[in-house]
Amino acid sequence: MASTARARLLALALCASLALTGLGAFNGSQAALAAATDAPPRSPDGTAPDGTAPGGTAPAPLTAAEATTATERETARVVLSEAPQLSPATTASVTGTLRVYDYDGSGPFAAQTGSSWVRFWRFDAIDELWHWQGDVDEFGVNGEFTMAGLTPGQYRVEFVSYDVTVPVREYWYDEPFWYASDTLTVNADVLTTIGTVTLEPTPLEFFRISGADRYETAVAISQSIIGPGESAPVVYIVTGAGYADALSAGPAAARDGGVMLLTRPDALPPVIATELDRLDPARIVIVGGTGVVSAAVESALPAFVPDPGLVRRIAGADRYATSRLLVDDAFAAGVPHLFIATGRTFPDALAAGPAAARLGGAVLLVDGALSAADVATRTLITDLGTPDLHLAGGTGALSSGVEASLAAHVGALAEVTRYAGASRYDTARELNAAVFGPVGTDFAFLAAGEGFADALAGGPLAAATGSPLYLSTRACLRSGELVDIVMLLAKEVYALGGTGSLSDRVISGGTC
Numbered sequence: 001m002a003s004t005a006r007a008r009l010l011a012l013a014l015c016a017s018l019a020l021t022g023l024g025a026f027n028g029s030q031a032a033l034a035a036a037t038d039a040p041p042r043s044p045d046g047t048a049p050d051g052t053a054p055g056g057t058a059p060a061p062l063t064a065a066e067a068t069t070a071t072e073r074e075t076a077r078v079v080l081s082e083a084p085q086l087s088p089a090t091t092a093s094v095t096g097t098l099r100v101y102d103y104d105g106s107g108p109f110a111a112q113t114g115s116s117w118v119r120f121w122r123f124d125a126i127d128e129l130w131h132w133q134g135d136v137d138e139f140g141v142n143g144e145f146t147m148a149g150l151t152p153g154q155y156r157v158e159f160v161s162y163d164v165t166v167p168v169r170e171y172w173y174d175e176p177f178w179y180a181s182d183t184l185t186v187n188a189d190v191l192t193t194i195g196t197v198t199l200e201p202t203p204l205e206f207f208r209i210s211g212a213d214r215y216e217t218a219v220a221i222s223q224s225i226i227g228p229g230e231s232a233p234v235v236y237i238v239t240g241a242g243y244a245d246a247l248s249a250g251p252a253a254a255r256d257g258g259v260m261l262l263t264r265p266d267a268l269p270p271v272i273a274t275e276l277d278r279l280d281p282a283r284i285v286i287v288g289g290t291g292v293v294s295a296a297v298e299s300a301l302p303a304f305v306p307d308p309g310l311v312r313r314i315a316g317a318d319r320y321a322t323s324r325l326l327v328d329d330a331f332a333a334g335v336p337h338l339f340i341a342t343g344r345t346f347p348d349a350l351a352a353g354p355a356a357a358r359l360g361g362a363v364l365l366v367d368g369a370l371s372a373a374d375v376a377t378r379t380l381i382t383d384l385g386t387p388d389l390h391l392a393g394g395t396g397a398l399s400s401g402v403e404a405s406l407a408a409h410v411g412a413l414a415e416v417t418r419y420a421g422a423s424r425y426d427t428a429r430e431l432n433a434a435v436f437g438p439v440g441t442d443f444a445f446l447a448a449g450e451g452f453a454d455a456l457a458g459g460p461l462a463a464a465t466g467s468p469l470y471l472s473t474r475a476c477l478r479s480g481e482l483v484d485i486v487m488l489l490a491k492e493v494y495a496l497g498g499t500g501s502l503s504d505r506v507i508s509g510g511t512c
Helices: 003-012 029-038 064-073 214-225 244-255 270-279 295-304 319-330 347-358 375-383 400-413 424-436 458-464 479-487
Strands: 077-079 092-100 116-124 129-136 144-150 153-161 168-171 184-186 191-199 205-209 235-239 259-263 284-287 311-314 337-342 362-366 388-392 416-419 443-448 469-472 492-496
Touching: 092 116, 092 153, 092 184, 116 144, 129 144, 153 191, 168 191, 184 191, 205 214, 214 259, 214 270, 214 458, 235 244, 244 259, 244 284, 244 319, 244 347, 244 362, 244 458, 259 270, 259 458, 270 295, 284 295, 295 311, 311 319, 319 362, 319 375, 337 347, 347 362, 347 388, 347 424, 347 458, 347 469, 362 375, 375 400, 388 400, 388 424, 400 416, 416 424, 424 469, 424 479, 443 458, 458 469, 469 479
Parallel strands: 077 129, 092 191, 205 492, 235 259, 235 284, 284 311, 337 362, 337 388, 388 416, 443 469, 443 492
Antiparallel strands: 092 144, 116 129, 116 153, 153 168, 153 184
8 A cells, every 4th residue: 555545544543533524415426426536636725824825736745754743643532522512601712714616626615604614623631532612604705704602722623615516624724634633722812813714625535455365455454553663452363264253353453442463264374473573462362262263373472462361362152152252351341332233244244343433332243134132142232231222234134023122122221223225335335324424534445345354454444543434346436435435525545455355446436
């Protein structure tokens, strides 16, 4: 994968990218397709607070050193709070003007009330989170806006507009990505003027993360999560010969900022051993019994941790028992959301992993062909604090009896929602629309819908960047997925795996 793309992902790995999306009208899929491949060069308008022009070209790509600096600067996640945290006792205000270019180069146009937003996130030094404080959606005739009543502090500011043919977003100051955005200081009893901010659409860029085989691809993904000189808090080792154990292990690894690596059942591949040496993990979790990850592999792993006791195995009698043990181990304190998918196939659970991680939740496998959820599953749901349940897949994947039994089990204590499309691809779209639609994303990931190998280790990477995972056919990217990605305001798309999984046409934006 390109070094610039990797640098950006490394810089973003410690935070989730949130944005305001899904609140405006869309003017047609053809416009979205055009924007993805034929957006005009940036042509900023207006001046910076110091009176200088913003410049006429897109920001230069980050170097590896700049990415490392960005990573050190950005150590906090953002949180979409239940309600704005504005304090009426303060009088800090921010004013400015928002203008927008269309993707055909026309404009700039004044931001319009109700279809453009300026959103404010304040850093809380106590919990080290960026909390949404509120947003502005009222603008003057020239795009003027004022945000009053802000609590003094350090802010990230986000600008979104649906006024033009294809929606566009930037961050303060003139940055396309959350991780690179500048911090705006807001003081009490001071009107902070940020001048004119002009939004310009940029082409959607595609990258590939791959290796010579599934094991090298897992290493490439791992290197996109844990940068040079950093160590992994945890590494989950799963078999590369099957998918079941990895589907619940991915969100578990993502929860602790770790990675997931694939191994051959009978021996640790040299490329995986080299990556483990680089990662210097604090602990290692083997997933599955000796039938899937042999004792020989287990005996090789203590060499990569400070103490042999830091290597342990989580294994149940079958894939469902293993899944329950993984979830119970990684989320012992409970979860707010639990995604449930069939363990008989992989696509629904694969797409559910990043969505679950985005909500701080887990993925649990069940036998979707049963007439009702088993007792062990229902018991675990209770032990996890009776979270909201998200069913991934239609009744062909998870029977109506499973859904009814789960709804009866949680009763009024939690909600049960099913996401189901006409195909595995559409189910992934339904999941992503529900979870990422309200907040948006800077990045999106593509995985093969017909094969699991290259995509398995990508779940923690998508989770680390707060990004959705879409499924794609090998030959081309369906237009529906491309439109969804554009509407989520993503700037970059990462295909997981080589051309045997996803063709070059997919990463060139070729649709079908």
